[in-house]
Amino acid sequence: MMGFKRGVPVAGVRADRASWSPSWAIQASAVGHLGVVAALLARPEIWPEALTVLGANHACLTLAGLWPRSRILGPNWTRLPKGNGMENRVAITFDDGPDPAVTPAVLDLLDAYRVKASFFCVGSKAVEHPEICAEIARRGHAVENHSFHHRHTFSLLGPRSLARELRTAQQVLAALGGTPPRFFRAPAGLRNPLLDPVLARLGLILVSWTRRGFDTRRQDARAVAASLLRGVRGGDILLLHDGNAARTRGGRAVVLEALPRVLDGVIRNGLRPVTLRSALP
Numbered sequence: 001m002m003g004f005k006r007g008v009p010v011a012g013v014r015a016d017r018a019s020w021s022p023s024w025a026i027q028a029s030a031v032g033h034l035g036v037v038a039a040l041l042a043r044p045e046i047w048p049e050a051l052t053v054l055g056a057n058h059a060c061l062t063l064a065g066l067w068p069r070s071r072i073l074g075p076n077w078t079r080l081p082k083g084n085g086m087e088n089r090v091a092i093t094f095d096d097g098p099d100p101a102v103t104p105a106v107l108d109l110l111d112a113y114r115v116k117a118s119f120f121c122v123g124s125k126a127v128e129h130p131e132i133c134a135e136i137a138r139r140g141h142a143v144e145n146h147s148f149h150h151r152h153t154f155s156l157l158g159p160r161s162l163a164r165e166l167r168t169a170q171q172v173l174a175a176l177g178g179t180p181p182r183f184f185r186a187p188a189g190l191r192n193p194l195l196d197p198v199l200a201r202l203g204l205i206l207v208s209w210t211r212r213g214f215d216t217r218r219q220d221a222r223a224v225a226a227s228l229l230r231g232v233r234g235g236d237i238l239l240l241h242d243g244n245a246a247r248t249r250g251g252r253a254v255v256l257e258a259l260p261r262v263l264d265g266v267i268r269n270g271l272r273p274v275t276l277r278s279a280l281p
Helices: 024-042 044-065 103-113 123-128 130-138 159-177 195-202 221-229 254-268
Strands: 089-097 118-121 142-145 237-241 272-274
Touching: 024 044, 089 103, 089 254, 103 130, 103 254, 118 123, 118 130, 123 130, 123 159, 130 142, 130 159, 142 159, 159 195, 221 237, 221 254, 237 254, 254 272
Parallel strands: 089 118, 089 237, 089 272, 118 142
Antiparallel strands: none
16 A cells, blocks of 8 residues: 655545644744754853753643643644534544444444444554444445554654554555545544644544543443533534443443433434534535
């Protein structure tokens, strides 16, 4: 499979996102670094103060990356964009799959309610279970990018490693899902300032969520659904997990008991679940 090289779009990579433009925080950081260098050239003896300033700057950028819903480091969908008929729509999203013990049952539940969702698939898991990934797409759902390995150290990766994680997953998921993913969700929502340029090169949009149910930890389906439905309104992006799902006391994946409650609640509030792609112009 081919990747993305020298700005040329190739298999599995979209090139319709605008070229990368650094966020205000990145621009301010760059200006600050130049200012510190200029100050040191003029007065080398202030190097302890200069290091303190640079350390504080890097700490702020690091904290921004640990805030999943932050836009400080670049664009990030926390809600569906206004307009395009999204006022009474919500996006149901699933992370960390595909999982042969859970994902097929999730697909059956979505079919029963006749709704579509977005699945943020891990590339390595898609390689292990290609038929499930293909089935997600066949049933009309969207297959999106959740990195290739889903590393816990994702937010510590450098630009080459980030590009390799996203590009490899993009190629695999495009082949299995039939179309290239349009969106990316970082593992656990954590990232660093080096991610946004990689997303721009691959034509991906970063997505986090409006609300989540913590269904990888909670065993109570009622509590999971309550967290997702509390104050739910049009434009919300809801996060569930078909991979790494917690189990109820009876041993069943929590998402399978929480999802019908969530869908019932969403519909009861006059809302309609859609894929994230439905919100694109």
